[in-house]
Amino acid sequence: MGGLIQNIKLIGADLPKLEALREKGRNSFLSQGLPTAKTEAWKYTRVRELADDDFVMEETCGSDCSKEHSSCCCQGKCALPFDAYEIHFCDGKLREDHFHLPEGVQALPLIDAVAENETTAFLNKSFEMQNFPFAALNTAYLEQGVFLRVESGVCLDKPLAFIHHSHGGVKRFANLRNIVVLETGAQATLIEVYQYSGEAKSEYCNNIVNEIFIGRQAVLRHYKIQSEALKAVHIALNAVKVRENGLYESFCRQKGANLARQETHVVLQESGAEAVVNAVYMMNGWATLDTTTDIEHLAQNTRSNQLVKGVVGGQAKGVFQGKIHIAPNAVQTEGYQLHKALLLSDEAEVDVKPELEIFADDVKCSHGATCGELDAEQLFYLQSRGIGAEEARQMLIEAFVDESFQMIKDDNIRHWMKSF
Amino acid sequence: MTAPLLEIEDLHARAGDKEIIKGFNLTINEGEVHAIMGPNGAGKSTLSYVLCGKPGYEIISGNVRFKGKDLLSMSIEERAREGLFLIMQYPVEIPGVPTTAFLKHAVNAIRLHRGEPELDTMEFIKMVRETGKSLGIDNEMLKRPVNVGFSGGEKKRMETLQMTVLKPDMAILDEADSGLDIDALKVVAEGVNALRNGKRSMLVITHYQRLLNYIVPDFVHVFANGHIVKSGNKNLALELEEKGYAEFIKDKA
Numbered sequence: 001m002g003g004l005i006q007n008i009k010l011i012g013a014d015l016p017k018l019e020a021l022r023e024k025g026r027n028s029f030l031s032q033g034l035p036t037a038k039t040e041a042w043k044y045t046r047v048r049e050l051a052d053d054d055f056v057m058e059e060t061c062g063s064d065c066s067k068e069h070s071s072c073c074c075q076g077k078c079a080l081p082f083d084a085y086e087i088h089f090c091d092g093k094l095r096e097d098h099f100h101l102p103e104g105v106q107a108l109p110l111i112d113a114v115a116e117n118e119t120t121a122f123l124n125k126s127f128e129m130q131n132f133p134f135a136a137l138n139t140a141y142l143e144q145g146v147f148l149r150v151e152s153g154v155c156l157d158k159p160l161a162f163i164h165h166s167h168g169g170v171k172r173f174a175n176l177r178n179i180v181v182l183e184t185g186a187q188a189t190l191i192e193v194y195q196y197s198g199e200a201k202s203e204y205c206n207n208i209v210n211e212i213f214i215g216r217q218a219v220l221r222h223y224k225i226q227s228e229a230l231k232a233v234h235i236a237l238n239a240v241k242v243r244e245n246g247l248y249e250s251f252c253r254q255k256g257a258n259l260a261r262q263e264t265h266v267v268l269q270e271s272g273a274e275a276v277v278n279a280v281y282m283m284n285g286w287a288t289l290d291t292t293t294d295i296e297h298l299a300q301n302t303r304s305n306q307l308v309k310g311v312v313g314g315q316a317k318g319v320f321q322g323k324i325h326i327a328p329n330a331v332q333t334e335g336y337q338l339h340k341a342l343l344l345s346d347e348a349e350v351d352v353k354p355e356l357e358i359f360a361d362d363v364k365c366s367h368g369a370t371c372g373e374l375d376a377e378q379l380f381y382l383q384s385r386g387i388g389a390e391e392a393r394q395m396l397i398e399a400f401v402d403e404s405f406q407m408i409k410d411d412n413i414r415h416w417m418k419s420f
Numbered sequence: 421m422t423a424p425l426l427e428i429e430d431l432h433a434r435a436g437d438k439e440i441i442k443g444f445n446l447t448i449n450e451g452e453v454h455a456i457m458g459p460n461g462a463g464k465s466t467l468s469y470v471l472c473g474k475p476g477y478e479i480i481s482g483n484v485r486f487k488g489k490d491l492l493s494m495s496i497e498e499r500a501r502e503g504l505f506l507i508m509q510y511p512v513e514i515p516g517v518p519t520t521a522f523l524k525h526a527v528n529a530i531r532l533h534r535g536e537p538e539l540d541t542m543e544f545i546k547m548v549r550e551t552g553k554s555l556g557i558d559n560e561m562l563k564r565p566v567n568v569g570f571s572g573g574e575k576k577r578m579e580t581l582q583m584t585v586l587k588p589d590m591a592i593l594d595e596a597d598s599g600l601d602i603d604a605l606k607v608v609a610e611g612v613n614a615l616r617n618g619k620r621s622m623l624v625i626t627h628y629q630r631l632l633n634y635i636v637p638d639f640v641h642v643f644a645n646g647h648i649v650k651s652g653n654k655n656l657a658l659e660l661e662e663k664g665y666a667e668f669i670k671d672k673a
């Protein structure tokens with residue numbers, strides 16, 4: 001079990017507070033261990049792959065190594081088809097340490113931000129380690145990632161994108177921690193892309209924690225594409241806190257990895273706070289793709305909306321666990337959740353666990369789940385007009401997920417996410 | 421001399437475990453318009469589905485040749501590409517698939533099969549819009565998902581539009597008049613008549629004679645008990661309108 005706790009040299013060992021936090025992370029992870037079938041929050045998603053002892057936590061080497069990276073890799077290769085501030089990561093390491101962002105937007109490598117005491121109010125402040133074993137593990141290896149702060153009233157003019165390139169080679173386990181702070185009235189669009197540039201069968205693991213703090217009246221739109229290599233593991237937690245009238249809106253498209261979990265935990269702390277958590281996952285083969293959400297309504301007049309659609313073929317498995325918690329004083333809140341799955345084969349599987357915990361009166365709350373196959377009448381109709389069987393199936397699959405993509409208001413981002 | 425386009429020989433077919441089509445024979449030559457009339461539940465829709473290859477129907481025995489080729493061994497899309505088209509009694513709604521995109525796929529699949537170059541988007545849009553105009557289908561309707569929220573009349577007009585742009589050699593119209601008021605019926609009938617060209621054949625399935633005032637058939641067949649029990653010219657339809665189907669059902673019972 002200690003296999004994932006390895007004694008490697010991390011940058012920032014001279015920062016006592018950081019070292020202490022890492023130590024807490026190690027202890028928390030060691031006391032929890034990897035989730036098993038008995039771990040309620042993980043009961044549908046097995047993490048056997050990670051029990052193997054051969055994952056390697058890679059040290060970040062000095063400046064000579066970053067040169068190697070800049071020549072090996074993928075700069076430009078996956079540049080977005082629209083204008084954005086791009087920050088590239090290569091095998092879980094930041095490729096540059098200076099970012100060019102407009103005034104009013106501060107972006108630093110996480111370690112620099114810790115050294116400058118920028119992170120005190122935010123680092124490990126958005127989740128409890130004992131509930132998130134992988135976030136605890138992530139804390140043990142705190143080093144890589146970005147600290148981003150958008151100052152009060154500033155509206156970032158272009159999306160900011162974290163673009164991750166992974167390669168084959170060693171069975172690398174990367175831990176990434178980003179902190180995103182939007183001050184009062186700030187607005188930003190954040191994009192995350194995870195993709196591989198090596199062997200399709202590369203085995204590696206990305207373990208990501210994003211801590212997101214949305215101030216009063218601030219708006220963060222957060223788009224993510226998970227397109228990891230076929231045998232990769234991808235575990236991500238978005239831990240979000242939203243203050244008065246703030247909005248967190250996210251859309252995650254998962255299509256890669258053999259095991260992936262996107263967990264989104266939003267705390268709507270003050271009145272008027274709102275969360276929109278949408279997702280689409282599509283896979284074949286033997287993959288397990290897990291979408292887990294937990295929306296906590298702590299204040300009155302808060303709203304949340306979730307639409308998650310999955311397309312599952314082969315022997316793959318989709319998991320959706322969606323929780324809406326409404327605290328006793330959170331009256332006049334609205335929480336909606338809908339999960340729809342399309343099963344393309346007899347052996348495909350979807351496990352759904354909705355949970356509503358409602359402790360307040362005067363709330364509007366609903367959840368729903370559907371699970372079906374491609375409609376035979378629709379397929380016949382398309383084919384009877386000359387459209388080939390496979391093309392007809394693709395059209396219907398696209399039609400099924402289209403409703404979700406329509407939730408993305410920006411045309412460029414919607415087209416890109418749809419066609420990725 | 422006209423050549424046979426569709427030849428159905430002693431066809432027996434099941435829907436579920438019930439034999440619906442029992443010894444059906446019919447030959448339709450190029451350019452001919454045949455009407456099939458029969459009581460509700462006779463198996464008219466079943467016949468049209470069997471011809472188009474809809475899953476869920478089992479052929480027990482018999483042969484069907486289309487342009488001399490074995491129709492029953494073709495996939496659904498092959499039949500369509502060979503030139504068979506069905507106006508469905510109940511066109512299905514397909515949310516999320518825009519009508520224009522769907523039609524473009526269909527047109528190009530069929531053109532490809534015929535060895536014609538694919539149409540680019542501009543050419544295609546122009547053609548569909550022009551065709552739509554004559555059928556009272558505006559651009560707004562074309563942008564909507566296939567049949568979603570369309571009224572009964574709109575659905576049938578959309579089916580007629582599809583038929584017009586796909587230019588089939590043989591069109592089967594399954595109750596093209598059901599649920600239509602007289603104006604909508606005229607629009608659909610005009611669209612259908614515009615396609616009559618001496619080469620293209622049609623099989624017009626209907627319960628009522630009314631439609632045949634507008635789409636005048638060369639032959640009329642009475643379909644009961646799973647096969648044709650009587651054939652004649654257009655006057656047979658008038659006769660049926662008067663007397664109903666009772667004598668045919670009773671005859672066999």
Ligand SMILES: Nc1ncnc2c1ncn2[C@@H]1O[C@H](COP(=O)(O)OP(=O)(O)O)[C@@H](O)[C@H]1O
Binds near residue numbers: 438461463464467476
């Ligand atoms: N898929 C099916 N399974 C079982 N019975 C069917 C099926 N489709 C049609 N039938 C039955 O076959 C008969 C003929 O139906 P149909 O072809 O729709 O008649 P029509 O179009 O002449 O009104 C009816 O009794 C109907 O209930």
Ligand SMILES: [Mg+2]
Binds near residue numbers: 466509595
């Ligand atoms: Mg019928």
